Amino acid sequence: MFCRNCGKELIGNPEICPNCGARPMSGTSFCPNCGAPTTELTEICPKCGARVAGKVVEKAGGAWMPLTAGILYLVAGVPALIFGIVLAVGLGMLGGLIGGLGGIPGVGTIMGAIAVPMIIFAIIAIVGGVFAIRRRIWWLALAGSISVFLAGLPLILPAIFLGIPAIVFTVMGKKHFK
Ligand SMILES: [Zn+2]
Numbered sequence: 001m002f003c004r005n006c007g008k009e010l011i012g013n014p015e016i017c018p019n020c021g022a023r024p025m026s027g028t029s030f031c032p033n034c035g036a037p038t039t040e041l042t043e044i045c046p047k048c049g050a051r052v053a054g055k056v057v058e059k060a061g062g063a064w065m066p067l068t069a070g071i072l073y074l075v076a077g078v079p080a081l082i083f084g085i086v087l088a089v090g091l092g093m094l095g096g097l098i099g100g101l102g103g104i105p106g107v108g109t110i111m112g113a114i115a116v117p118m119i120i121f122a123i124i125a126i127v128g129g130v131f132a133i134r135r136r137i138w139w140l141a142l143a144g145s146i147s148v149f150l151a152g153l154p155l156i157l158p159a160i161f162l163g164i165p166a167i168v169f170t171v172m173g174k175k176h177f178k
Pocket residue numbers: 003004005006007008017018019020021022024
């Protein structure tokens with residue numbers, strides 16, 4: 001893209017133009033698509049045909065995606081965390097009982113540890129969800145959505161109905177992240 005204030009070509013989507021210090025989309029002097037000069041009255045760039053005015057409104061469309069994805073993460077992540085902890089404690093106690101009956105130490109720890117990945121994925125999902133709602137750090141949000149999928153995998157349905165939409169919304173909503 002090009003800075004709308006000074007016309008410099010920018011790499012990625014910086015919040016602040018490194019050349020002039022303004023927000024790249026705040027000006028009206030240049031086309032953000034090709035860098036051709038424009039005025040504040042220009043709606044369609046005469047050089048490349050890109051829509052110049054109304055760009056902000058256009059960008060707002062689909063901004064619900066990261067929010068929806070983030071809410072999905074939390075809806076999936078919080079129960080997964082509780083379930084994971086309950087499972088860890090339950091399996092740990094069960095394993096301890098089995099180990100105790102058989103006189104084998106450490107069985108409780110091993111069985112309890114089986115639920116640990118679920119707890120870890122749930123925590124990543126919750127952290128990712130918070131970042132998705134705030135539309136920051138896209139890769140962390142993506143990691144969160146994949147974690148929703150992985151945390152839900154043992155129960156299959158949460159992975160399909162929460163994890164996959166979370167990944168899709170995060171990928172589709174990428175441009176709305178800062
Ligand atoms: Zn600039």
